[in-house]
Amino acid sequence: MASTETDIYKTPRYFWRRLFAYALDVLIAWFVAAVVLGIFESDDLDGNMAAKTFKYTFGIALNSDEFRPPLYLGSVTCGPATPILAFLRHQVAPATISSAEFCVERSFGIPVAISATATLADTPEAGDLGGQKVNIPLRIPSFHRFADTIAFGIFLCLSVLTTRLLGRSVGKKFMGLEIVGRSPVPTLRREMIRNLPHLLVVPTFALINWMLPPLPAVPPAVQTLAIGLQILSAGAFIFLWLVPLVRWRGNLPHDRWFGTKVVRSDRSSWNGHGDSGGPQSPSLPSEGFTGLPPTMGGRPRI
Numbered sequence: 001m002a003s004t005e006t007d008i009y010k011t012p013r014y015f016w017r018r019l020f021a022y023a024l025d026v027l028i029a030w031f032v033a034a035v036v037l038g039i040f041e042s043d044d045l046d047g048n049m050a051a052k053t054f055k056y057t058f059g060i061a062l063n064s065d066e067f068r069p070p071l072y073l074g075s076v077t078c079g080p081a082t083p084i085l086a087f088l089r090h091q092v093a094p095a096t097i098s099s100a101e102f103c104v105e106r107s108f109g110i111p112v113a114i115s116a117t118a119t120l121a122d123t124p125e126a127g128d129l130g131g132q133k134v135n136i137p138l139r140i141p142s143f144h145r146f147a148d149t150i151a152f153g154i155f156l157c158l159s160v161l162t163t164r165l166l167g168r169s170v171g172k173k174f175m176g177l178e179i180v181g182r183s184p185v186p187t188l189r190r191e192m193i194r195n196l197p198h199l200l201v202v203p204t205f206a207l208i209n210w211m212l213p214p215l216p217a218v219p220p221a222v223q224t225l226a227i228g229l230q231i232l233s234a235g236a237f238i239f240l241w242l243v244p245l246v247r248w249r250g251n252l253p254h255d256r257w258f259g260t261k262v263v264r265s266d267r268s269s270w271n272g273h274g275d276s277g278g279p280q281s282p283s284l285p286s287e288g289f290t291g292l293p294p295t296m297g298g299r300p301r302i
Helices: 002-009 015-040 082-092 124-129 143-166 170-174 187-194 202-211 220-246
Strands: 053-060 071-080 097-107 110-120 133-138 177-180 261-264
Touching: 015 110, 015 143, 015 170, 015 177, 082 097, 082 110, 082 133, 110 143, 143 170, 143 187, 143 202, 170 177, 202 220
Parallel strands: none
Antiparallel strands: 053 071, 071 097, 097 110, 110 133, 177 261
């Protein structure tokens, strides 16, 4: 038994497989969200722009306070801010605007941010900002501003459903991974703990977006709440993901607490039992598994 537990304890991280499986699951959720929003909500934010400029953007990022694909593919469309010029003039009064530009940022075709850049006229009312550009963030007036929340809800539903029925998510299927150790897998509780960094901020930010009026200024109390939640989200990300991956103890907290484990599997089937002829990771006992290594002299054997 000691040797089996030691083998389990020394199971590889499968870091890149896990990362790409997660990225694929998020991409699928965003694709479904884009289809849903495309059906029920029109995207005409830049329809009245004249002399538009367009560019693609690409990046790699892991943010705990936003539910976005780790591989970011988007676009930015900019043009004269003629449709909202009256609104911008009201925001910078008594200063006057000499020119203004309006930009729409999209992620996988979904508007995720809009902003305006106004150049203030060099007048006494503008003070030290005269002749300088001022960036004015705006709130997306359509339901596209809830894209993160919609995609996150779809992600949770798909993760729970596919793990419950198939033993793994679609991303884990394509990366040759499966979840073992409990039957059935406690999918809902496991996913809640695994996605705690996003659960702390995504629903709350959606509520804030719903309640706040469409103004650039955010009340101080809301700013304090948002900052506090971002700090908690970052702490959960460090505790649940970063530290366990660096100081590896055989599995991540959400697997250790529920007696499950992510291992290599047979990529030819969806049954999640890994019945190929290749080497398989040892299965975990369904009862009493804590994910801890055997001890020697009262201390974990490293």
